[in-house]
Amino acid sequence: MLNTQPWLGAAALLAAGALQTLTFAPFDQWWLGPLSILLILWITLPVAPRRLFLAGWLTGLGLFASGASWVYISISEYGNTSVPLAILLTVLFVMGLALFHALAFWFWGKLASHSPVRRLILFPAVWVLGDWLRGWLLTGFPWLYLGTAHTDGPLAGLAPLVGVHGITFWIATTGAALYGSLWLWLTQRRRAAGTTLVLSLLPWFCAPLLYRVDWTDLSDETVSVAAMQGNIPQQIKWDPDFLKEQIVTYLTMTEPHWDADLILWPETAIPIPQDQAGSLIEHIAGRLGDHGTLITGIPWYGFSDRREDFTFHNSIMAIGNGEGIYHKQKLVPFGEYVPLEGLLRGLIGFFDLPMSSFTPGPAHQPPLRANGLKVMPFICYEVAYPDFVAFNSRHSDLLLTISNDGWFGDSIGPLQHLQMARMRALETGRYLLRGTNNGVTAIIDHKGRIRQRIPQFERATLVGQVRTATGSTPYMQTGSWPVLTLALILVVFVRERQIPNATPAA
Numbered sequence: 001m002l003n004t005q006p007w008l009g010a011a012a013l014l015a016a017g018a019l020q021t022l023t024f025a026p027f028d029q030w031w032l033g034p035l036s037i038l039l040i041l042w043i044t045l046p047v048a049p050r051r052l053f054l055a056g057w058l059t060g061l062g063l064f065a066s067g068a069s070w071v072y073i074s075i076s077e078y079g080n081t082s083v084p085l086a087i088l089l090t091v092l093f094v095m096g097l098a099l100f101h102a103l104a105f106w107f108w109g110k111l112a113s114h115s116p117v118r119r120l121i122l123f124p125a126v127w128v129l130g131d132w133l134r135g136w137l138l139t140g141f142p143w144l145y146l147g148t149a150h151t152d153g154p155l156a157g158l159a160p161l162v163g164v165h166g167i168t169f170w171i172a173t174t175g176a177a178l179y180g181s182l183w184l185w186l187t188q189r190r191r192a193a194g195t196t197l198v199l200s201l202l203p204w205f206c207a208p209l210l211y212r213v214d215w216t217d218l219s220d221e222t223v224s225v226a227a228m229q230g231n232i233p234q235q236i237k238w239d240p241d242f243l244k245e246q247i248v249t250y251l252t253m254t255e256p257h258w259d260a261d262l263i264l265w266p267e268t269a270i271p272i273p274q275d276q277a278g279s280l281i282e283h284i285a286g287r288l289g290d291h292g293t294l295i296t297g298i299p300w301y302g303f304s305d306r307r308e309d310f311t312f313h314n315s316i317m318a319i320g321n322g323e324g325i326y327h328k329q330k331l332v333p334f335g336e337y338v339p340l341e342g343l344l345r346g347l348i349g350f351f352d353l354p355m356s357s358f359t360p361g362p363a364h365q366p367p368l369r370a371n372g373l374k375v376m377p378f379i380c381y382e383v384a385y386p387d388f389v390a391f392n393s394r395h396s397d398l399l400l401t402i403s404n405d406g407w408f409g410d411s412i413g414p415l416q417h418l419q420m421a422r423m424r425a426l427e428t429g430r431y432l433l434r435g436t437n438n439g440v441t442a443i444i445d446h447k448g449r450i451r452q453r454i455p456q457f458e459r460a461t462l463v464g465q466v467r468t469a470t471g472s473t474p475y476m477q478t479g480s481w482p483v484l485t486l487a488l489i490l491v492v493f494v495r496e497r498q499i500p501n502a503t504p505a506a
Contacts, residue, residue: 009043010058016040017062017101023149024067025419026412030153033146037175041123045116045179049109056105060098067144069094070411078234078407097134097141104130111495120180121494124172125487128165132484135385139333142384143416146171151422151448155203157210159426159448160473164386165480169487174200215473216429216446222465223373223398225443226257227264227435231459234406237437243271247280253461254294258287260463261371264435265296267314267380267404273301274317274325281319288320293370295319297379297402299358300327311359316368316377316402324368327361328379330388365392373397373468378424380404384417387479389424394476397468399425399432406438414440414456422448429473431466 019036022029044055069090076086108126112118135142147167150156155167162169177200184193230249236242250269257263270277277298284294300315313327367374376396380403383389393399401421405414418440425432426448434442439456443464454460 009055012039012043013055013058014062014065016043017059017064018066020063020144020146021067023146024144024412025415028149028152030149033149033171034174034178037123037127037172038178041120041176041179044105045119049106049113052109053102053106056108057098057102059105060101061094063101063144064094064097067412067416068097068141070408070413073409073411073413074407077409100130100134100137103133111491113496115496118494118496120176122490123176124169125490125494127172128169128483128487129491131165131168132480139330140385142386143420145386148416148420148423151419151426154205155207156426156448157207157213158203159423160213160215160429160475161210162483163390163427163475163480164423166475166483169483170203174204176200211447214429214446216469216471218446219468219470222467223371224261225264225433225462225464225466226254226260226262227433227441227443227462228253228266228269229436229439229441229454229458229460229462230266230269231438231457232406234404237268237404237406238271246271249459250296251284253459254287257461257463258289258292260292262373262375262433262466263288263292263294264400264402264433265294266435266437266441267297267316267402268299269296269402269437270298273299273312274315275301284319290321291371293318293320293322295322295368295370295375295377295400295402297404300325312357313361314358314379315361316379318368318370318375322368322370324366326365326368326377326379328358328382329361329363329365330382330385331358331360332381367396368400375400377401383421383424386424386427390427390473390476390479393428393430394472396430397470398466399428399430400435401432402435404437405440410457418442422450427473427475429471429476430469433466 016036016039019032023033040059044052047055071093072086072090075081075089076083079086081089104126108119108122111122111126131145134140145164145168147164150167155170158167158170177196181193181197184196228250230246230253232246232249247270250265254263270280288294295316295318297316300313302310315325315327317325367376374395374397376393376399378389378401383401403417405417408414418434421432421434422444425444425446429446431446432444434440434444440453441462442453443451443462443466445451446469452462452464454462
């Protein structure tokens with residue numbers, strides 16, 4: 001179609017990318033995933049390799065323009081940026097992300113220039129490798145992986161085994177198999193078409209049975225928790241005139257819940273560095289006594305042995321009957337640090353956001369301690385990284401994540417973020433407690449189900465129970481490497497090999 005009707009083909013690829021956004025929260029139409037892949041293959045399989053870069057870019061453009069353009073809100077409303085410039089920056093952001101799909105499709109064309117069958121077999125491998133690259137390069141953007149849509153889908157049972165990339169691989173495989181089955185049927189090879197279709201659908205029927213398997217051991221005793229959602233307006237979050245008011249808000253909300261085993265305040269709920277918050281920390285410790293633990297987000301300022309200088313971290317700390325401080329490792333570009341800072345600082349308001357000078361924390365940080373429990377924390381964006389969460393959760397009893405999604409207003413971004421947290425709980429077989437400034441604050445169980453939640457954009461407290469877990473899921477031990485290795489094996493053995501020109505005999 002791109003060869004004969006380029007505008008229609010381009011529109012269809014944009015639509016195919018946008019269909020994938022509908023698979024995620026809040027739409028939850030997971031069944032559109034394989035159909036989107038089928039549509040992409042129907043358009044691109046006959047396309048010449050030189051045009052696949054454009055085809056991939058259009059697909060990515062449809063996905064990110066529909067699924068990630070919520071970044072406009074943070075740029076425009078909270079970045080002190082004019083509307084025209086905010087639109088331009090959002091467009092550049094979306095177009096830049098689409099390049100990952102463009103590169104993957106270009107690579108796909110290089111691997112199989114002339115064989116449609118090889119292209120069909122290689123497509124799932126190339127798609128997953130492209131996803132992995134996007135989640136790693138330049139700190140990564142591990143958002144909108146097709147497998148994430150199956151927190152409530154039939155493939156959820158595969159998550160503790162192969163993780164989100166494994167689910168994505170099978171969604172892409174199903175789409176390719178649908179295309180292959182249709183082609184075999186139309187060419188009168190109907191038995192082969194039926195066999196291909198049945199084999200591709202087999203995991204869709206087996207995965208619900210795997211969902212019933214408990215890969216970790218849950219404790220019989222429960223832990224009482226109370227998570228405060230302060231709903232502090234983003235416009236005053238870092239205003240010096242309102243810092244005291246924010247602290248008083250959280251202390252007042254906590255007053256009826258000091259007897260909870262675990263109290264959670266969200267990301268930077270204490271909006272002053274720990275070296276200035278000593279009296280507040282002592283007050284909280286005194287109210288907790290010897291029983292409970294309060295875990296809160298707080299900026300950390302101090303001397304860094306690694307940098308041999310004073311540095312800022314976006315951190316989370318345990319107060320009371322617990323100990324430990326965790327420094328965020330996966331920082332958000334422009335929100336928490338500015339790439340090419342020397343060139344960009346001061347150009348526009350968006351490059352001078354409050355608290356955008358954080359430094360990444362060190363790797364391999366231990367869990368926090370809370371009432372004898374090992375609690376592995378993740379701050380905001382970090383919970384989007386599947387392998388990062390899986391490997392860091394191995395020696396934990398409970399997962400915890402804090403966030404401030406107020407940057408993205410009433411958009412689909414915070415709901416997508418919640419869905420990714422659910423997938424991490426499912427992959428690790430652990431309860432996850434999520435505390436946010438303005439939603440969604442929730443208790444998520446070891447199957448990725450939301451046990452309790454409180455509405456967005458309300459000042460409220462979530463009170464409930466969580467259970468600790470021991471043991472590891474298979475995915476926690478291997479991460480995504482089995483899936484990535486399979487993808488690489490397909491690339492090596494299925495790709496077309498260049499046949500050297502024959503040399504005339506002497």
